[in-house]
Amino acid sequence: MLSPKSTEIVRATLPAVGGAIGEITPLFYDRLFAAHPELLRDLFNRGNQANGSQRQALAGAIAAFATALVEHPEARPDAMLSRIAHKHASLGITPEQYPLVQKHLFAAIAEVLGDAVTAEVAAAWDEVYWLMANALIAIEARLYERAGTPDGDVWFPCRVVARLTETAEVATFLVRPLDGRPIPAARPGQYVSVQVELPDGARQIRQYSLSGHPDDALSFSVKRVTGTPDGEVSNHLHDHVGVGAVLTVSAPFGDVTLADGDSPVLLASAGIGCTPMTGMLSHLAATGSTRRVISVHADHSEATHAFREDLAQLTGKLPNAVAHVWYERPEGSWPAERTGRADFSRLDIPAGTTGYLCGPLPFLRSARAQLLTAGVAAADIHYEVFGPDLWLGEAG
Structure with a gap:
């Protein structure tokens, strides 16, 4: 729960921060990637960065969380946090990365809003950030524990054992762990992250829903993405990955899953x-x-x-x-x-x-x-x- 003093400051400054979030998030990402280019190369989706959709999503999450804190202080936006945490877990995000984000995000806020960011304003928004970050860290820790990867190392190499053509643009890949480990348990509706090495050396990651539940493999389906830009990973998978290839795959995650019961x-x-x-x-x-x-x-x-x-x-x-x-x-x-x-x-x-x-x-x-x-x-x-x-x- 946000402290009473910070609640009033955030409520008063939310219109200014919210109104400038479209300027803040591009500057944040520019600062982050300038200091850590490996994050854009190997973690963040370069296509979503190029078209701006990832930046819009971050802005929406920050604004929604801050708004929830001041408008509904008695409740926590668990649905939003769960969705973000599952995506983070599928990427192997660890607690050590949150201070890095905070550093560059707050530098961007200060640069855009200038003198309006007093010490009190900065402290209030820092409280917002760490309430969100610590909630995510706690949820992600539980997800890692449940997946049997308490250190956040969710990745394992898999061999493609079958490839099926669903349509001219959709292919299904069936993969099995190389090290002989059991097929990880998954709930209907979850996804896995897939990491591929592209010609320029980047190791880009995308999430793909599990499209079936065979007992002896993970099955995920990929649609070839064309447009501006074309999908780097989807096109690589379609053009270069066949039976026998090795892919790096994450444990299954995702919070939109079929609930048990007998209701319609x-x-x-x-x-x-x-x-x-x-x-x-x-x-x-x-x-x-x-x-x-x-x-x-x-x-x-x-x-x-x-x-x-x-x-x-x-x-x-x-x-x-x-x-x-x-x-x-x-x-x-x-x-x-x-x-x-x-x-x-x-x-x-x-x-x-x-x-x-x-x-x-x-x-x-x-x-x-x-x-x-x-x-x-x-x-x-x-x-x-x-x-x-x-x-x-x-x-x-």
């Missing part, structure tokens, strides 16, 4: 967001679940729909499951009401349903709004974003 569930995805939903659906089928399951997927067309056959097969194995698919540009014969964007108003969503969402941010916003309208409780709607979470603190 709705699994909604768009595009490559179907990967964690396929993992959840395969778990339900493998365990012979009798839960009411509603699967919703939206895609450009049949050709771009990864795991299309899996969706039909897994749904068919469940006694109380149904699948609804919408295509923006159907290529074959498809009912007229399934053309366009996903329309949840057409679905029979029973009371007590828990929703799991994954896909691009516009889809998540639309799906969440439609589920709320349908009577699904806000607390029962969980979402996963691929890449920096620009919705952090907004969707709950």
